[in-house]
Amino acid sequence: xxxxxxxxxxxxxxxxxxxxxxxxxxxxxxxxxxxxxxxxxxxxxxxxxxxxxxxxxxxxxxxxxxxxxxxxxxxxxxxxxxxxxxxxxxxxxxxxxxxxxxxxxxxxxxxxxxxxxxxxxxxxxxxxxxxxxxxxxxxxxxxxxxxxxxxxxxxxxxxxxxxxxxxxxxxxxxxxxxxxxxxxxxxxxxxxxxxxxxxxxxxxxxxxxxxxxxxxxx
Amino acid sequence: xxxxxxxxxxxxxxxxxxxxxxxxxxxxxxxxxxxxxxxxxxxxxxxxxxxxxxxxxxxxxxxxxxxxxxxxxxxxxxxxxxxxxxxxxxxxxxxxxxxxxxxxxxxxxxxxxxxxxxxxxxxxxxxxxxxxxxxxxxxxxxxxxxxxxxxxxxxxxxxxxxxxxxxxxxxxxxxxxxxxxxxxxxxxxxxxxxxxxxxxxxxxxxxxxxxxxxxxxx
Numbered sequence: 001x002x003x004x005x006x007x008x009x010x011x012x013x014x015x016x017x018x019x020x021x022x023x024x025x026x027x028x029x030x031x032x033x034x035x036x037x038x039x040x041x042x043x044x045x046x047x048x049x050x051x052x053x054x055x056x057x058x059x060x061x062x063x064x065x066x067x068x069x070x071x072x073x074x075x076x077x078x079x080x081x082x083x084x085x086x087x088x089x090x091x092x093x094x095x096x097x098x099x100x101x102x103x104x105x106x107x108x109x110x111x112x113x114x115x116x117x118x119x120x121x122x123x124x125x126x127x128x129x130x131x132x133x134x135x136x137x138x139x140x141x142x143x144x145x146x147x148x149x150x151x152x153x154x155x156x157x158x159x160x161x162x163x164x165x166x167x168x169x170x171x172x173x174x175x176x177x178x179x180x181x182x183x184x185x186x187x188x189x190x191x192x193x194x195x196x197x198x199x200x201x202x203x204x205x206x207x208x209x210x211x212x213x214x215x216x217x218x
Numbered sequence: 219x220x221x222x223x224x225x226x227x228x229x230x231x232x233x234x235x236x237x238x239x240x241x242x243x244x245x246x247x248x249x250x251x252x253x254x255x256x257x258x259x260x261x262x263x264x265x266x267x268x269x270x271x272x273x274x275x276x277x278x279x280x281x282x283x284x285x286x287x288x289x290x291x292x293x294x295x296x297x298x299x300x301x302x303x304x305x306x307x308x309x310x311x312x313x314x315x316x317x318x319x320x321x322x323x324x325x326x327x328x329x330x331x332x333x334x335x336x337x338x339x340x341x342x343x344x345x346x347x348x349x350x351x352x353x354x355x356x357x358x359x360x361x362x363x364x365x366x367x368x369x370x371x372x373x374x375x376x377x378x379x380x381x382x383x384x385x386x387x388x389x390x391x392x393x394x395x396x397x398x399x400x401x402x403x404x405x406x407x408x409x410x411x412x413x414x415x416x417x418x419x420x421x422x423x424x425x426x427x428x429x430x431x432x433x434x435x436x
């Protein structure tokens with residue numbers, strides 16, 4: 001599969017725009033754990049993920065983390081290049097959750113395309129609205145849901161992404177997704193284990209009763 | 219001042235687009251407290267505020283409220299017509315905080331303009347990014363800041379909007395801005411009063427020491 005197949009509005013570009021885009025691309029690979037873009041960092045380019053998984057996170061002043069959304073195969077990382085839209089006045093950090101391969105589109109090339117093409121500008125609108133929707137959802141969870149509900153929902157989401165109920169994840173990592181502390185997550189998971197919903201072992205959470213977690217997480 | 223003066227990219231529209239826009243406008247006025255758009259409601263049109271003040275809020279399942287951003291003279295209420303961007307998958311309620319006059323642009327007219335004009339599409343991008351930035355800021359406050367810091371920041375923002383330190387606002391209203399309960403706000407304000415930062419009277423909070431509130435709110 002080539003860039004042309006991955007870029008959703010390829011057919012709506014004019015030939016000179018397609019050429020400009022292809023000529024400017026670089027293909028890159030990063031390892032799991034790599035910071036693809038730091039907060040307050042440069043604005044090299046938008047990424048189109050060929051394969052892998054990224055997460056967007058924000059930090060508190062004390063260094064706590066929270067995941068605000070995730071990106072998968074075929075997704076575009078717009079906030080990897082927030083400078084393409086000047087009104088974006090916040091910084092997210094983008095980290096690879098898995099080994100990830102992507103095309104990088106230079107910011108100025110993308111900005112030119114947006115200025116020229118209503119199709120590209122409207123597509124960018126839709127992209128931003130998707131991320132906005134995810135952040136609103138995350139915010140509503142954070143504001144109104146208790147920690148046990150949020151942990152339950154997170155475990156089910158992980159199981160769905162990984163396609164297994166045996167999750168290789170530490171309590172620390174769960175805390176960093178949910179903006180919490182390791183101790184709080186450990187206590188919550190032990191309660192779940194006490195209720196027979198999960199089994200805990202070193203670096204691993206096994207879901208035993210997804211139905212019960214789901215009922216809790218709603 | 220006419221619509222032409224208020225609409226920021228008027229000069230970037232073509233004559234037929236300008237005419238289409240003007241022909242479709244309606245001018246309306248609502249009273250303070252009115253719900254301009256309910257969550258899950260229709261998608262009649264985008265509003266351009268001539269004069270007044272709106273707030274965008276979300277509700278918890280138990281009916282608690284939180285203000286996620288505010289709009290003032292000259293602002294456009296994009297989320298009054300979320301249907302213009304299909305990837306917007308969340309609902310906000312828009313309420314008038316003051317008597318408000320606005321022009322309403324029908325959704326389908328605006329959608330046509332976006333599809334035709336890269337300028338309108340990119341302007342819409344900037345609008346959405348501004349709201350997104352405000353929501354991110356609000357979310358970070360909610361996630362990482364204690365209630366006393368948030369109340370202090372809110373009082374200072376109110377003073378700045380109203381141009382006075384004598385704020386006509388109930389504890390209930392502050393709770394509804396901050397996603398909290400009246401009792402919590404009353405306790406916090408009494409602590410502030412005990413520290414000499416504010417004076418409380420019926421339906422009123424007077425700021426005595428803005429410097430101290432500011433130091434607290436950071």
